[in-house]
Amino acid sequence: MSDTIKKAIFPAAGLGTRFLPATKASPKEMLPIVDKPMIQYGVEEAISCNIKEIVIVTGKHKRTIEDHFDYAFELEEKLKKSGKKKLIEEINRLSRIKIAYIRQGYALGLGHAISCAEPFVNNEPFAVILSDDIIDPKDTLLKDMVHLYRKLKAPILALERVPAADTHRYGVIDGKSEGGGVFRINGLVEKPAPGEAPSNLAIIGRYILTPDIFTILSRSKPGRGGEIQLTDAIAELLRKRPVYGYLFRGRRYDAGDKLGYLKATVDFALKNPELSAAFRSYIVGVSRRLKK
Numbered sequence: 001m002s003d004t005i006k007k008a009i010f011p012a013a014g015l016g017t018r019f020l021p022a023t024k025a026s027p028k029e030m031l032p033i034v035d036k037p038m039i040q041y042g043v044e045e046a047i048s049c050n051i052k053e054i055v056i057v058t059g060k061h062k063r064t065i066e067d068h069f070d071y072a073f074e075l076e077e078k079l080k081k082s083g084k085k086k087l088i089e090e091i092n093r094l095s096r097i098k099i100a101y102i103r104q105g106y107a108l109g110l111g112h113a114i115s116c117a118e119p120f121v122n123n124e125p126f127a128v129i130l131s132d133d134i135i136d137p138k139d140t141l142l143k144d145m146v147h148l149y150r151k152l153k154a155p156i157l158a159l160e161r162v163p164a165a166d167t168h169r170y171g172v173i174d175g176k177s178e179g180g181g182v183f184r185i186n187g188l189v190e191k192p193a194p195g196e197a198p199s200n201l202a203i204i205g206r207y208i209l210t211p212d213i214f215t216i217l218s219r220s221k222p223g224r225g226g227e228i229q230l231t232d233a234i235a236e237l238l239r240k241r242p243v244y245g246y247l248f249r250g251r252r253y254d255a256g257d258k259l260g261y262l263k264a265t266v267d268f269a270l271k272n273p274e275l276s277a278a279f280r281s282y283i284v285g286v287s288r289r290l291k292k
């Protein structure tokens, strides 16, 4: 099996219930963070890791994702007439990468969404990117995991330390540190009840997986919330082979949640060269108003 990660799966067929009503008929993944839809940040992250083949698992109301990554002839003609060369390059830049789309007919869970992409994976290790977990582009989380895979040749889950009060929102691992941010995982629990989390190390939306996960997913039964859970399949995988975690110490935004989305928007706007000065002075004004 190859030790290079060339493919990434983007599960994007979830119903986005935390963001209703905005997500009733439009994909959560297309909500913009400043001027790019959230899924574009994930796709750019994959490209920065030299991952050139992408599969996006979509569902109902998700066609705009395909249109977004397609070539925009009409728009290009219009922008040409107004001399906006830089914008033309920006809107068509990502249309040159290979993206395959697979539909998940029913939103049966993250594990099921990943199993829909099996025909594309071709017995190779692959990355999984949950695009509503936005990683600051200056952080190299996925790149580090891709490098680590060459050494470990085993599944690797991105981990983050979360406050004990938040563990019920995540898959949480029981593991032993091997140094350098690497943990050997002994067990994992999906959304543990209060007081039952084995640690405060939560699984976040970046994974390197091996194709043996598909055999397990193909016979997985619905778990928590009636969904086919990726965490349950990884727990079974653990009985057959070593699985590792890699601790992320940078900045992540859970942009599938309203508060996380707002935090990402504010931080990214403050870093945006066109907006930063004006937006900063607006934020300073807001903070003054709040102090009154």
Ligand code: UTP
Residues within 6 Å of the ligand: 011, 012, 013, 014, 015, 016, 017, 018, 019, 028, 057, 104, 106, 107, 108, 109, 110, 112, 113, 130, 131, 132, 256
């Ligand atoms: P979430 O747990 O964020 O679920 O899924 P969701 O449906 O998108 O949003 P909420 O929680 O109802 O607000 C994690 C990732 O798995 C994908 C989602 O699109 C998201 O990227 N997913 C989830 C699927 O592709 N299919 C599913 O059946 C479930």
